[in-house]
Amino acid sequence: MKVVAFNGSPRKDGNTTILINHVFRGLEKEGAETELVQLSGKEIHGCIACYKCFKNKDQRCAVKNDIANECIEKMIEADGIILGSPVYFTDVTAEMKALIDRAGFVSRANGGMYRNKVSAAVVALRRSGAMHTLDTLNHFFLAGEMIIIGRGIGVGSDKGDVEKDKEGIQAVKALGERMAWLLKKLHS
Secondary structure (H helix, E strand, C coil), X not given: CEEEEEECCCCCCCHHHHHHHXXXXXXXXXXXXXXXXXXXXXXXXXXXXXXXXXXXXXCCCCCCCCCHHHHHHHHHXXXXXXEEEECECCECCHHHHHHHHHHHXXXXXXXXXXXXXXXXXXXXECCCCHHHHHHHHHHHHHHCCCEEEEEEEEECCCCCHHHXXXXXXXXXXXXXXXXXXXXXXXXX
16 A cells, blocks of 8 residues: 655645644554655646647656656555645645646546545645635546545644644544555455
């Protein structure tokens, strides 16, 4: 069982990472292999609608000057996918939106590469916008015909503040355990 998480925060190792790591603890406790990909500091661009992925059908984006194809490859290899984003102006970050658009379009061009993978969304926020951000993340999962196991939300402003959100931390820990449970059922 392998689960890859993508942290869409431009702030490396901030509250979104903390929440994802709590999900990972529940997964690892049950024997899952985990990998965190932080988009922070890495180049990723939005889809240019060239439609070459539909022509090539090679499970890759034709634009090769950023990390999108590396991320797509990790999604293909994983049994579970976690997308994490802080709330930026009541939605996902630009980095996460670029990943969603590129990975989603390539999947659709190649017959649904992520179909039936187990998925979960994680959102860090200061005040508002969590539901819209979750909605954006879940649209990626639903469009890809993935199994959504749940979501985790943590409240905090400064780095580390989400640790004070006891209910949020409890929820993301339970999310990891639930994801591991389903992955075991599916792969046993």
